[in-house]
Amino acid sequence: MLGFRLSAQTPPEATRVNDVVLTRLEHIYEIDPSLMTEHVRQQQIPNWDMRRIVDSRWEHLHWMQDHFAERALSGEELLAEIEKEA
Amino acid sequence: MATAIADSVVDELVAICGEEHVFTGRSALFNRARVPAPFPAHRWDAHIPQAVVLPVSAQQVSEVVKLANARGIPVVPRAGGTGLTDGAVPLRGGILVDVKLMNQIKEIDLDNRTVTVGPGINMLKLSEELRRYGFIYPDNPASYPCSLVGGRIGTSGWSLIGGRFGHARDLVISFEIVLPTGEIIRVGDGGGPKVRKSSSGFQLKHLFMGHQGTLGIVTEATLELVKHPEAEFSMFYAFDNYMDAWRTCGELARSSVATLAGVVLFDEWKVAYLRRDDEAYIPQDDSAKAVVAAAAYGFEDELRAGAKRLLRIGQASGGKYMGDEISQGDWWSRHDRYATPQHGRTRDGQVALMSWHCEDAAIPYPELPKVREKWHAIAAGLRERFEMFDDWGMFAYTNGAFKPWGDYLTEIDIGIWESKWDEESWEAWVDAKRELARVSIEHGGSITACHGSCREGEVDLVPLEMGGGFEVMKKLKRVLDPNNIMNPGKYLLDQAYEEE
Numbered sequence: 001m002l003g004f005r006l007s008a009q010t011p012p013e014a015t016r017v018n019d020v021v022l023t024r025l026e027h028i029y030e031i032d033p034s035l036m037t038e039h040v041r042q043q044q045i046p047n048w049d050m051r052r053i054v055d056s057r058w059e060h061l062h063w064m065q066d067h068f069a070e071r072a073l074s075g076e077e078l079l080a081e082i083e084k085e086a
Numbered sequence: 087m088a089t090a091i092a093d094s095v096v097d098e099l100v101a102i103c104g105e106e107h108v109f110t111g112r113s114a115l116f117n118r119a120r121v122p123a124p125f126p127a128h129r130w131d132a133h134i135p136q137a138v139v140l141p142v143s144a145q146q147v148s149e150v151v152k153l154a155n156a157r158g159i160p161v162v163p164r165a166g167g168t169g170l171t172d173g174a175v176p177l178r179g180g181i182l183v184d185v186k187l188m189n190q191i192k193e194i195d196l197d198n199r200t201v202t203v204g205p206g207i208n209m210l211k212l213s214e215e216l217r218r219y220g221f222i223y224p225d226n227p228a229s230y231p232c233s234l235v236g237g238r239i240g241t242s243g244w245s246l247i248g249g250r251f252g253h254a255r256d257l258v259i260s261f262e263i264v265l266p267t268g269e270i271i272r273v274g275d276g277g278g279p280k281v282r283k284s285s286s287g288f289q290l291k292h293l294f295m296g297h298q299g300t301l302g303i304v305t306e307a308t309l310e311l312v313k314h315p316e317a318e319f320s321m322f323y324a325f326d327n328y329m330d331a332w333r334t335c336g337e338l339a340r341s342s343v344a345t346l347a348g349v350v351l352f353d354e355w356k357v358a359y360l361r362r363d364d365e366a367y368i369p370q371d372d373s374a375k376a377v378v379a380a381a382a383y384g385f386e387d388e389l390r391a392g393a394k395r396l397l398r399i400g401q402a403s404g405g406k407y408m409g410d411e412i413s414q415g416d417w418w419s420r421h422d423r424y425a426t427p428q429h430g431r432t433r434d435g436q437v438a439l440m441s442w443h444c445e446d447a448a449i450p451y452p453e454l455p456k457v458r459e460k461w462h463a464i465a466a467g468l469r470e471r472f473e474m475f476d477d478w479g480m481f482a483y484t485n486g487a488f489k490p491w492g493d494y495l496t497e498i499d500i501g502i503w504e505s506k507w508d509e510e511s512w513e514a515w516v517d518a519k520r521e522l523a524r525v526s527i528e529h530g531g532s533i534t535a536c537h538g539s540c541r542e543g544e545v546d547l548v549p550l551e552m553g554g555g556f557e558v559m560k561k562l563k564r565v566l567d568p569n570n571i572m573n574p575g576k577y578l579l580d581q582a583y584e585e586e
Contacts, residue, residue, distance in 0.1 A: 017368060017369070018361070018362075018368070020362045020435065021362065021368050027365065028365070029365050029368045029369075031362075031363070031437060035431070035435050035436055035437050036436070036437045037436070038432075038436045039432070039436055039437060039438040039439070040429065040437045040438065040439060058415070060422075061415055061418040061419055062418070064418050064419075064421045064422055065318065065414070065417075065418040065421075067210065067213055067214070067217075067222065067421070068222070068224075068226070068247070068315060068318060068383065068421065069314070069315040069316065069317055069318035069383060070314070070315070070316050070317060071316070071317050071318070071386075072317070072318045072319070072320070072414050073317055073318070073319040073386070073389060073390065073393055074410050075319070075320075075321045075393070075397060075407060075409075075410055075413050076407075076409065076410050078319075078390065078393055078394055078397055079397055079401070079407060081394070082394055082397060082398065082401070
């Protein structure tokens with residue numbers, strides 16, 4: 001069974017989002033590395049770990065929301081209903 | 087650093103609490119020397135207790151307090167230690183009473199809808215236990231996963247969903263407290279521990295909430311149970327200018343939708359800050375300059391009706407619905423703000439490790455735009471002089487319990503590069519805090535809606551805010567704590583003894 005492959009875990013080239021932010025993976029943003037040279041250095045993170053961190057964040061948010069309500073209503077669905085009712 | 091406590095006192099503490107619950111080692115003392123609020127790190131060893139005790143009963147707390155009172159030793163109560171105004175910081179050393187072992191659920195009364203607990207229990211853990219019965223305890227500060235019930239009483243804190251369910255003062259029905267002379271009393275509205283409304287005598291519950299540990303140590307509390315909500319609705323709208331967002335915020339707050347739990351206004355500085363570091367805001371259109379959020383809880387049928395009313399206000403406001411992902415995800419993250427990343431930017435944009443601090447005034451709605459301008463000017467002055475400060479923008483949260491209109495918990499978040507503290511920057515920070523507080527009072531507000539106001543700088547203006555009430559505070563302190571042993575040095579209450 002094939003394990004870790006460096007090429008599969010190396011983030012792709014960055015695309016600039018704005019003056020201070022880049023992106024390499026969909027919906028995942030990073031600070032422009034040129035702004036992390038003096039006081040804090042940016043680290044290289046393999047793709048699987050980056051996705052794990054982001055997924056963990058969402059898992060945490062769902063877990064937190066569950067403390068306060070059984071389910072969350074969708075504003076997008078309610079807006080569509082409002083439009084239909086108009 | 088404070089000198090070591092006498093062996094005879096340690097022996098007496100051991101006799102009261104048991105050897106396993108008394109600590110005089112460095113790690114036990116250092117870990118209880120501060121709270122998450124910015125502190126003068128260059129003088130980190132200024133406020134270290136001399137002994138820590140972890141009692142397990144009201145009787146033990148009472149005996150510790152009586153010992154301290156007899157010997158004239160300061161006593162400082164501490165729960166989660168997550169407060170932001172130094173209530174749990176031992177300014178004069180002494181015995182620190184950590185209540186974390188008093189974390190039992192003593193009774194769940196489904197008929198009266200109450201739960202009785204020790205002060206060391208955390209709201210998140212409590213609600214997880216209550217879920218088995220279909221209930222929660224809906225006190226929801228930014229420190230929900232880490233603050234404790236005893237600290238919430240000592241602070242009289244604010245809750246994110248207080249507009250629907252009430253804040254700490256509304257959710258605590260009664261509690262047992264050890265007075266500075268060691269007597270154990272129970273305070274509530276009056277009558278038995280589960281009575282919500284009484285007209286008997288003075289309303290002592292409010293006196294013993296929010297005193298930052300200067301009037302006693304809570305040892306048990308009876309709290310409200312609330313049915314675990316069936317559904318939640320949250321919505322975020324973006325605006326191209328602050329004033330339209332402010333008007334919409336006010337309209338939502340005054341909507342009288344019964345399920346509404348709170349409305350939040352983000353100003354231009356806050357949105358600019360989020361657009362550089364927060365994945366939810368980075369992809370937003372450049373025109374987004376201010377944001378309004380609202381959240382509601384209830385049964386799904388009532389919530390759907392209320393949510394549509396709120397959405398209609400949002401749609402008519404000229405704002406733009408920001409989508410479900412941000413509306414839900416950002417709201418959910420507000421239950422746990424102590425977990426946010428902590429970095430800021432130097433003046434040339436470089437990333438630096440900074441800790442978060444927020445001022446938390448209560449400001450009347452009409453005054454919000456002016457206060458915002460004055461507060462940012464104060465923050466800009468700080469940053470101009472010291473690169474270690476970064477203005478992270480302002481939020482305004484509805485502040486009223488059950489009726490979320492009127493005044494707002496108004497916070498300015500300031501990132502602080504704490505390893506850069508020195509005497510000059512600390513003094514500038516204290517001056518800035520004093521000026522922020524002065525603006526709040528000048529605009530008809532209060533220095534604090536949530537944290538308390540006994541830190542350096544802001545505390546100087548407490549007599550101005552309280553007026554004649556401050557004289558009453560001093561008289562009460564003197565009567566209840568004749569030897570000034572209970573958390574001395576806080577709230578300028580030493581003045582009560584100077585005037586002897």
